[in-house]
Amino acid sequence: MRLKEIRKAKGISQLKLAMDLNTNQNTISRYETGEREPGIVELIKIADYFNVSVDYLLERTDNPTIQK
Amino acid sequence: MRLKEIRKAKGISQLKLAMDLNTNQNTISRYETGEREPGIVELIKIADYFNVSVDYLLERTDNPTIQK
DNA sequence: TGAATATATACCATATCGGGATATTTATAT
């Protein structure tokens, strides 16, 4: 997950992101450390929040846009 | 998940797919009926198996290719 | 229709998840 990188680029804290996604800071932390993986629903929420493709979030491509 | 559609297009059974992915036929069935969601690891395995983007698999785009 | 193949469901044990609380680390101000 390229989450930490993306979040930092937007300059927001784990706490803010967590609140915006209706979850907890510790949950975000775990995603970033790789201790846990989000479910698909949460994964999509994160991608949408940052306006990036899921493939980009998962480091499967270097292009953040969704191929229309 | 656009799994059923993709699998049928390739003309393979749930059982064959399951075996190729080292899982069970019933697990595939559940993904297709929507009764359960795969974890991210399994999601990526499926996308790679069919050579489609995760976004396509998740019906977030109509284009199956990964934007490089 | 009967056998084979394909798909769905029931049940269960376990792993994984999210949450609250807390610890640790990092930044900031004085």
Add this chain to the structure above:
DNA sequence: ATATAAATATCCCGATATGGTATATATTCA
């Protein structure tokens, strides 16, 4: 340099979702 605040990581736990085995149902087709 130290105190305070902000940010991030970790511990513990209950609840839930997951995958597996076994089985039922549905579909294909000879």
